[in-house]
Amino acid sequence: MPDDTLDETAKQILKAASRRFLHYGYGKTTMSEIAKDCNMSTGNLYRYFPSKLDIAEMFVRVLRRDQLAQLRDIADTSGVTPADKLRAFLVAKFQLAYERFHDKPKAFELSSSLLSERPKIAVEWEEMERQVLAGILREGDQIDAFAIDDPDAIAKTLLDAAYRFTSAAVFHEGEFGALEAELQGIVDLALDGFAWRKAKKHQMAPVA
């Protein structure tokens, strides 16, 4: 959504700002540089964005929209078991956090600056990602792969359990492969937990 409701001038500003944000970082990019890149005055920038931070927010929103789309793709792929989707979802989320921290330091700095000033945005994203994960769980319940009462609560639990590997705020030390293996250990255990709950449900049903 973010991109499309903007007029041409706003897009131009966003593009110029994005280039500088990625190259020099948020703190080292000035409004007058952005204005100069667009051949306009600093004052005019404020006709299109309320503040510098709002330009950054729009930029990060675009990035995150793409990442969320990636996670949705995983959830919507047909011919994959819910268990594999769950696994793929968490590994992809880990991979995104890992890359952001290790390979894209400027984007990481930008995200950090933004989220420290606008914490609600993080909550909003977490909520959206949780819904995608809850969708996978719900599908698993319907297909009878899992037995899940409250998909949203379980999604929260899974995200908590994977937090160490999926939160960009946590420092990721160690090799990618080693960290991924540890995450897989968590996923394995969770899937076995689901298997047990499913078995228990089927066993109980006739009794009740």
Add this chain to the structure above:
Amino acid sequence: MPDDTLDETAKQILKAASRRFLHYGYGKTTMSEIAKDCNMSTGNLYRYFPSKLDIAEMFVRVLRRDQLAQLRDIADTSGVTPADKLRAFLVAKFQLAYERFHDKPKAFELSSSLLSERPKIAVEWEEMERQVLAGILREGDQIDAFAIDDPDAIAKTLLDAAYRFTSAAVFHEGEFGALEAELQGIVDLALDGFAWRKAKKHQMAPVA
């Protein structure tokens, strides 16, 4: 161990420093203040501790020794199922981290300062705690409550899964009760995972 190998003068220094660390924080405590409290010169402090940071390290070691003892007590209690021990262990670890962050800001600052300069100490403590948890798992395996191949690896997985709630480095927002409930959700799922593995093992055994 830390406390006992020290002579009287060193204990006196440690005591004076501890009082100031807890009251004013590590950064706002100076070596000359500690010296004055002990009626000695700054230079003499260095006959008993190599540096200010080493005084802090000794102080925190004493704190942590008590906390580790608390966790060992949980593991060594008789008449409690391994599952309940596991739960109690993780909840206690969460509670310690929560208190350190919320109720003892100076101790938290001290820990942070120390661990940023001496990261190996954190690794050392994690290792010790993991061994205690692995002991609980091993007991569970022997009693046949769990089916666990590699207790140490599984302990690592559990600590990873609980990381969000047990790492002092992670900002704990929200009420204690709500956070504990989320942690319990993780423990529940993990225990169900163990139950499944146990069931699977018994089912497989006759076949092989």
Add this chain to the structure above:
DNA sequence: CTATTGAACGTTTTATATAGTAATCAGAGG
């Protein structure tokens, strides 16, 4: 010889002055 001192040293932290920046707004241009 051992235990202690306190001035001296190099570094870090803090206080202050300076420069630069984000955001505003009265007015120019179309």
Add this chain to the structure above:
DNA sequence: CCTCTGATTACTATATAAAACGTTCAATAG
């Protein structure tokens, strides 16, 4: 009217000077 400007303002960050700090060590005391 509506769009845009750039000098102005209040604030923030950077650079510089001053104070404080951790640490050392030659000298002193017992």
